[in-house]
Amino acid sequence: MRIAMIGVGYVGLVSGACFSEFGHDVICVDSNRERIAALERGEIPIFEPGLDDLVARNLQANRLHFTHDLKTAVTGAEAIFIAVGTPSRRGDGHADLSFVYQAARDIAAKLSSYAVIVTKSTVPVGTGREVERIIRAARPEAVFDVASNPEFLREGAAINDFMRPDRVVIGTQSERARAVLRRIYRPLNLIETLILFADLETAELIKYAANAFLAMKISYINQIADLCEKVGADVHDVARGIGLDGRIGAKFLHPGPGYGGSCFPKDTLALMHTAQEAGTPLTLVEATVAFNDLRKEQMADRVLAALGGSGKGKRIAVLGLTFKPNTDDMRDSPSLTILPRLQAAGAEILAHDPAGMAEARKLMPDVTYCEDAYQTLDGADAMVLLTEWNAYRAMDLGRMHALMRQPVVIDLRNVYGSREMRKAGFDYRSVGRPKRD
Known part of the structure; x- marks a missing residue:
């Protein structure tokens, strides 16, 4: 054809x-x-x-x-x-x-x-x-x-x-x-x-309804992660426990800094406005949009808290800039909220991403971009893992520790094991996992 x-x-x-x-x-x-x-x-x-x-x-x-x-x-x-x-x-x-x-x-x-x-x-x-x-x-x-x-x-x-x-x-x-x-x-x-x-209308709505539902799952597990931190539970075990229920499913139950990309942000907004104009507001979607915007700001504040509450004079290494791995898409990436917020607090940002740096340079020109992940760590007061690229999963912990001025790691994707990182001498912070681990 x-x-x-x-x-x-x-x-x-x-x-x-x-x-x-x-x-x-x-x-x-x-x-x-x-x-x-x-x-x-x-x-x-x-x-x-x-x-x-x-x-x-x-x-x-x-x-x-x-x-x-x-x-x-x-x-x-x-x-x-x-x-x-x-x-x-x-x-x-x-x-x-x-x-x-x-x-x-x-x-x-x-x-x-x-x-x-x-x-x-x-x-x-x-x-x-x-x-x-x-x-x-x-x-x-x-x-x-x-x-x-x-x-x-x-x-x-x-x-x-x-x-x-x-x-x-x-x-x-x-x-x-x-x-x-x-x-x-x-x-x-x-x-x-x-x-x-x-029919036409149903097919058009299916796409928006699907993306909004997945966005809600992401925001839901992020809120559960916050609760886990307060009560000493492990969000990964919670996610596995509920995801094994066939009515729920395991996908999109991974805690992190909030959703981004070309679809979820604009599709949730479009569906929200369509529903409002139709006189049937989708309050769950509205809450999801509001929470996701807040989530990104909260993640920046979490980094500053790990540095004692201030970013002034601090050097922060950031690994991952795109909204997810295996893409160069920077649209609505959490990094576009988190990094400027850290800079506004007085921090110097050194960043690396396997595919997204060309686009990131256009959007955040005052960030220092490095050729490899280890280069970002040289003299850093903290490392923030923002995107879970495979290239960051098996880094040499000893080399990381030796390069950093202060061995503070804020892992917003829970890529590393808590015990392993603490054993390697890092002040390690993750999302939704108890400190005892």
């Missing part, structure tokens, strides 16, 4: 490459000519394990193409996916749908035969209907259907998530559109992937 993918950001590029791996003829279009030229050379603008090989393989097989010409992309396509950004709108937190609606107008101008217009971007309820209205208003004679096919890709594991998904959600009431999308996802029949068909 011939597929057009509008947008070569994270979702569009991963989805387009994976569809081509299914055997479809995919053409990805974007107005950014420099990015398109780079992709044609096989240069990948984002860090996602395995994506460079996937793109190169399908470019070589002539199944994956890139262009800045929308007409070229749309002509003959049986499905046109809209995979443009929907960032939080400044001022009110609503999803900014201007790129989606512009894509709809552009498609309307170029549409020449029947196609299913599919919103792959994460969009609020009602967006699909508006996309349909825009196209019909511009081209009353056009023959098309609109569908919703939300993505459920985890950064760092996106290719596996696309190739072996828990489910595929498709929102449309058109049998013709359903038939097209069944054919697109037919390769997943081999692994018996569940395809859930629903």
Whole structure:
């Protein structure tokens, strides 16, 4: 099948490459000519394990193409996916749908035969209907259907998530559109992937409801971690004990400095505002958003407390800047709140991240960036582990201790063992674990 993918950001590029791996003829279009030229050379603008090989393989097989010409992309396509950004709108937190609606107008101008217009971007309820209205208003004679096919890709594991998904959600009431999308996802029949068909509004809400629920799980276990510290319990054992309940599940029960990234922050805000406008406020989601913002500030205060209550004149080594490992994504990362707060308290920050430093330099130019983790520790009064990259899990504790001016470690991801760190001579602080360990 011939597929057009509008947008070569994270979702569009991963989805387009994976569809081509299914055997479809995919053409990805974007107005950014420099990015398109780079992709044609096989240069990948984002860090996602395995994506460079996937793109190169399908470019070589002539199944994956890139262009800045929308007409070229749309002509003959049986499905046109809209995979443009929907960032939080400044001022009110609503999803900014201007790129989606512009894509709809552009498609309307170029549409020449029947196609299913599919919103792959994460969009609020009602967006699909508006996309349909825009196209019909511009081209009353056009023959098309609109569908919703939300993505459920985890950064760092996106290719596996696309190739072996828990489910595929498709929102449309058109049998013709359903038939097209069944054919697109037919390769997943081999692994018996569940395809859930629903109407447009339901499919759009499923994505937001799922992300908000996972965000609530993260905030819940973070609050439980705080309680564990007060009563002498171990949050990891609590998480395991409740996660073994099949109704709850073990995933997203890991304490830390709060969630970030491209999805949870903006999706919880968008769902919160949608519910408020509908007159049915989601108070649990509202509390989750408020607590997560507070959580990041609390983590900075926790670091300062470990330094005696003041950061003035202190040198702090920070390991990990991205919101999670295996990505270079800095969007809404806890580091963007924690590091400036420490600097405002008078601390000097030296930082390292295996993939995120190029982007971090743009956002926090007054941080000192180091070539390796040990370089950050030279003369440090404290080390803060913010992102649980594998590169930080097996560091030489003796070398760490020798490099630091004060052996204070604040492990906000609980990567290290408490007893091991204390035995190595560190003043070790973690999240939600009793001091006796």
